[in-house]
Amino acid sequence: MELTTIWFILIAVLWIGYFVLEGFDFGVGALLPVLGRENPDDPDQESGETRRRQMLSSIGPFWDGNEVWLITAGGATFAAFPHWYATLFSGFYIPLLLVLVALIVRGVALEYRGKVDSARWRRRMDAMIIFGSVVPALLWGVAFTNIVRGVPIDASMEYVGGFWGLLNPVALLGGLVTLTLFVTHGALFIGLKTDGQLRYDARVLGIRVGVISAVLAVVWLAVIHLERGAVVSWALAAVAVVALLLALGSARQGREGWAFSGTFVTILLAVGSLFVALYPDVMPSTLNPEWSLTVENAASSQKTLGIMTVVALIFTPIVLLYQSWTYWAFRRRVKGHHIPTSVHHAAVTGETTGLDDRAEPAGSTP
């Protein structure tokens, strides 16, 4: 097999890994305002704050590791297909700026949320987490729809479509598909990783959003594969939709492990079908097929690809091993009573910055 093909496949695997993993933590973040509220029917009367902290704790050990897949996908593109990287990152400058800002804001908010014991502080951090989860979940769908369907690229490999050209109806539909799919994935993850009323509520919500997602995904995948698909990509897309339906069926029966595996496979195959439809192009041009970026004309030298193949063969298994270990170590459900009443130290309240709305400072310095 050609080195360029190997690297195309590897980059596809990195993006797939990114979406199946970060997809659920985007979903959990986006669901904070929906599932992170007290349910009047809850026999345990768990507070909204306890539920929100269970949700965040369920993704706590994983979200930053999941983001590494994005960095490696970007890095691998830069090294293996520099022209692809250049056209993509310059052409999609504003949307990628938005994604980056959202990811920065989200990461900081996740880590800073528990640093100040104040309801106002936590509300602000929650708003940042929600923004930082919804915006990328939506924009990745927009970006990938445009990449696969093609964008205006001129003879010198420059994107000439402008910002608004990216926001065409099919791309926006793609954004809605990734958003709803990630929300479903996240809801089923909460169902798998928490307990009590929250677990049940998440499952019910996952099924509802999942149905909407399935309808949108069928239309979106059909449009893309009618334009660019072949037998293999059609087959992958069809199995992706079947997997989603099986996931929702499993969720109905309360089989959470199967349900989450179902959305995992759905995202894997749906994104996989896009890359199959894309190959051998990496960024097709809508102006002239001759001007499309392909695995051949966008690739770096054979020597670079050869060195990178050796590096990837050594390090990819190591990364997979330690990431799997994290998932194994934190395999238990996060329950309401695991959440301590004070996160860090109670002394950090009040007076100093005026960020608190608690009446009295808790002076717990020993």
Next chain:
Amino acid sequence: MPKLLSYLSTGDLEGAVEGVNGIQERYVQTYAGNDLTEVEDYRPLMPVTYWSFRLMMGLGFLGMGIGMAVLWRLRGKGDADGETRMEGSRWWGWAAATVLFMPLFANSFGWIFTEMGRQPWVVMGLMTTQTAVSPSVGAGTVALSMVVYTALYGVLAVLMVGLSLRYGRAGAEVVPEDASYDPKGRTDDDAFVFTY
């Protein structure tokens, strides 16, 4: 240091390191006439490289120095009440706190030094920065992203310093040792959780 700079710059202990004043004429002869490599002035902005290098090294070593002084001050087990020599001294407290920021600033000035010092090249000898600019990203767009990132990092810096001050003022909490903790006696319900 004799020979070391030669080795760093040229890979040869006897190599000659050329001063910046001499390069202009030679670079014009070598690189002018090619669209990718032609610029009027091949010298970087000297005051920026000069001072950013000194700030990088100065702050880095200052941070290390203060850090070692604080460590020295912390030696021993403290007095009869368990008070270390750090406690009760505002000056030492502030000195310890500033050490946190020294590597950050030293690193930043180091980046400014390398990025400004390599101008006008983006790839030495092959491509100048002005020819590397992407035609599809206009100056306005670049300016917008600069403003956005600067504002964002500005806000984050304020938050970070604010939190550091809060935690610094609150002091460290004494964590009692939990004698009953037995890692082998865990039940299924004692989940290994990482609470947020």
